[in-house]
Amino acid sequence: SSELTQDPALSVALGQTVTITCQGDSLRTYYATWYQQKPRQAPMSVLYGEHNRPSGIPDRFSGSNSGNSASLTITGAQSEDEADYYCQSRDSSGNYLIFGGGTRLTVL
Amino acid sequence: QLQLEESGPGLVKPSETLSLTCAVSGGSITTSDYHWGWIRQPPGKGLEWIGDIYYSGSTYYNLSFKSRVTISVDTSKNQFSLRVISVTAADTAVYYCARHRRGLSWDQFDYWGQGTLVAVSS
Secondary structure (H helix, E strand, O other): OOOOEEOOEEEEOOOOOEEEEEEOHHHHOOOOEEEEEOOOOOOEEEEEOOOEOOOOOOOOEEEEEEOOEEEEEEOOOOHHHOEEEEEEEEOOOOOOEEEOOOEEEEEO | OOEEEEEOOOEEOOOOOEEEEEEEEOOOOOOOOEEEEEEEEOOOOOOEEEEEEOOOOOEEEOHHHOOOEEEEEEOOOOEEEEEEOOOOHHHOEEEEEEEEEEOOOOEEEEEEOOOEEEEEOO
16 A cells, blocks of 8 residues: 555644554554644654654654554643644555655644 | 755746755765655645655655656765656645655654745746
8 A cells, every 4th residue: 555544633732642643554564754844844753663753852752553553642732742743654565655644733 | 963955946837847956964965874855745735755866876756756757866066856847737846855764664854955845837
């Protein structure tokens, strides 16, 4: 399969926990990388590989993988976490990269 | 600190060729651990991977572009380039260049350019 599916939009109350999911057959083989994109900015990776957070990413961002699904969890969401979140992985052949359609997260 | 900067025309006519360059500073494009990629984002839409190049010249392309795309590298100038032929309005997008780390079963675009908007219009 060459598709990654995400919910288009989610909301979370300030300080609460939210999980953003990504589904696709290739996730059974390859990890998802998660990107955060704020308006008029380039995306920034917040999680990659099995459980890796790039330098500077708060530990409230965590990830998990199960079967054909990957999840990004924000524990104690902050106002600055309001953004679009994209998952990215490879297609089933392993040669090509694919992005999910993105999830717009609103922090209430 | 690694920096990437896209440059090129902001307006291209339909059926013509889109050409962009990504200048890399603060690090060498010939570092063996990295590929170099192009990603685009149509206005109001999601991200789309276009393709990647390694400093040796090896390339991978998104098959959906059906041979319209060429990515090349110039190690002497520490830059890589994107060429898209026969553009249509559907190619209007912000084009990003990025450094691509490739693990055994994961990938990460860890440094991005600021992006450049290319509009296709007559």
